[in-house]
Amino acid sequence: MSSNDLVKERLKWMRKTEGLTQDEFANLVDIPVGTCRNVEQNGTVSFAQLHKIFQQPRFARYLMWFFQGNSYPSIGQISPDILQDIKQQLKKNNPDFNKYQEVTDEEVKQQLDHYQSHQPADFGIAQKVLEDITNAAKESLNRHGIP
Numbered sequence: 001m002s003s004n005d006l007v008k009e010r011l012k013w014m015r016k017t018e019g020l021t022q023d024e025f026a027n028l029v030d031i032p033v034g035t036c037r038n039v040e041q042n043g044t045v046s047f048a049q050l051h052k053i054f055q056q057p058r059f060a061r062y063l064m065w066f067f068q069g070n071s072y073p074s075i076g077q078i079s080p081d082i083l084q085d086i087k088q089q090l091k092k093n094n095p096d097f098n099k100y101q102e103v104t105d106e107e108v109k110q111q112l113d114h115y116q117s118h119q120p121a122d123f124g125i126a127q128k129v130l131e132d133i134t135n136a137a138k139e140s141l142n143r144h145g146i147p
Contacts, residue, residue, distance in 0.1 A: 004043030011053070012040045014062050017080035029053045073141055082140050089136030 001009075015025045022040070026033040029052045039045045054063050064070055064077040071079045 002043070006043070007045055008040050008043035010062075010066050011045070013080045014059055014066070015040075017083055018058055028058070029056050071144065073137075079144075082144055085140040085143065086136045089139055 015022070018025075020028065022036050023033050026036040031049055031052055035049065039049070053059050054066075061076055061078050062080065064072055065079040071077055071082055073082070
């Protein structure tokens with residue numbers, strides 16, 4: 001597979017994993033929509049465009065995977081297939097999962113920080129949701145050979 005094919009495949013996979021249309025992706029990373037379409041068609045992208053994409057926190061987590069094809073979850077670097085797998089596990093184990101899809105990474109971080117600073121007994125259902133997320137993430141990582 002050529003490097004251009006890898007670029008277009010990986011950028012498209014990232015966008016779709018995040019549930020974004022090309023228009024939404026373009027607006028989020030501040031790149032013209034036509035440029036995004038062009039990148040997904042021919043795989044040609046400039047350093048400046050990649051910089052804009054990976055400056056966006058939603059896509060920064062895919063940086064190592066994008067360039068190396070490797071995931072390092074312990075430092076927050078994942079691949080889209082790991083994220084998709086975690087979401088599928090959560091949907092299976094938690095019928096209310098769709099309620100949480102609109103939650104941003106920052107909101108999750110704030111909730112985890114808050115959770116860690118209090119007794120788990122204070123949270124009831126939130127504790128169960130966090131346990132489900134943790135277990136789904138562990139299962140997914142194990143399936144991908146990541147301890």
